Amino acid sequence: MTMDRWTLGGDLSVARIGYGAMKLTGWPKGERPGRETALAVLRRAVELGVNHIDTAYYYARDGVLANELIREALHPYPDDLVIVTKVGALVEGPDVARPAAEKTGLTPDGLRRGVEANLRSLGVDRLDVVNLRMGDLDRAQTSLAGPLETLLALREEGLIRHLGVSNVTAAELAEARAIAPIACVQNLYNLSRRDDDPLVEACAQAGIAYVPYFPVGGFQPITAARLEARGGPPRGDHAAGGPRLAAGQVAQHPADPRHRLARPPGGERRRRRSEAEPSGHGGARLGPPTGVRRRIRRGRACRRRACR
Template sequence: MTSRTFSLGGDLTLNRLGFGAMRLAMSTFNGPARAPESGIAVLRRAVELGVNHIDTAGFYGRGAVWANELIRTALTPYRDDLVIATKVGPLLGPDGVPSGQATPDQLRALVEADLRALGLDRLDLVYLRVGGVTGPGGESIADRFAVLAELRAEGLIRHLGVSNVDAAQFAEARAIAPVTAVQNQYTGAMELLAECEDAGIAYVPYFPLGGGDGRDSLDAEQLGEAAARLGATAAQVRIASLLAMSPSVLAIPGTGSLDHLEENLAAIDLALGGEDPSDLRG
């Protein structure tokens, strides 16, 4: 890992090992809500340990427990260097699972809802999240991304990103407004990652510890051997390998457990050797 920090958009310095907020409110979209006190404790400890990049979304929650409200409760007044990224686009269905997509006319309300829930006047980074739980789908995102570009021009958003996109969608967005971050599933990332690295754009893999469709480029034997050699856990090897892929990669492992949080964040000090897995190619 060449650097522990990344300059987002040229004006925000992010520690490359951040925190994903999805599991603060529930372990899965189908699972029960977690106790809010646990999420608040995890957030406060994350910031104490040096996290200054939190990735969240207005659709992360269940019942009376929502990630954005936990973030506001736990961390306001916000530190000057804390960067909060959120995602808009998915709409929750009646079962509480994000199964629909917002139209261009609905995006402003979603951004304004995130501002209210987080207690902010401006969002640091907003991703347009495209499609469902499967991979990028090739649909045009121009009309929706143009709405976010307008909100950026109005001062409600500082930086824009795209999530779950293919190369054509990425190019489409960049033709409308500057893109500072891409958030895609880590598997099969190398071509788009190389484009991001060349352009100084952050690449933020989601499901960094596995999940999603179950694909994984590091098998259990590889992970076990590397973990034993390094005196680390498999999760720490995954995170360190992710950060070793490129100086443009930001890792956002999430958890609702203080113990897992401490384990994940300790991976920043894990130095991989030449014999260890150095990337997570799908």
């Protein structure tokens, strides 16, 4: 499988399609594949040309850790494999329900603990990319400056190669760029959640990778009704609602390629195949939809960035 490649952080060549490891553990909810299936999915993804895997030490449930699955399946890692992790808010225990200013995961100790947990569970000496994940609640009084400065210090210690930010606004990205070089932005974005269109353009102009999570809906599958509620699909994309419904089915699959643009399955026959034959892509062929390819040509999406 041949995929376009993009440069992440100025020196990491990654395939345009990556793989998100969250659902390999069933975290935070939902079904998960068996261990052998999860390992096979990871190996198959790499065989097909995926070299950008997104994970986190807190993607864990019932003793199953995504990082440990990745290590078991792929270590010693291929030379070109880029593993992107995250630390910060939305980590573990009571932190999930706390306002951002009170999250222990955003404290200096919490951030170091998260970085070290990722290093240890992945079995590496340095993390390729670490995203600072900001919280969802009561953000107005929270600055990312302090947490990002902590991660910058850890980078200077040699524990991190590149820094990214996640769940941020355009203003927060500007604040982050004044503190440290930012390799990527990882935010919620899909056909029915396109509030970040201006931020996508800003990242393109700055040469920063915009990496959408839940590109095919995640916990809220993309349906024709949701698209209509948002004013319909973007101009240039498929007009019919059918392919979007199929994309929702992919999002619910335990081996869902969660963080990258993916072509929806082409009908019921392929959906049944995805259930019977686990693959690195949840049974779906990966690649940008026609409309997205047009937007790439216009420079409106994924130009000079590693969309996964």
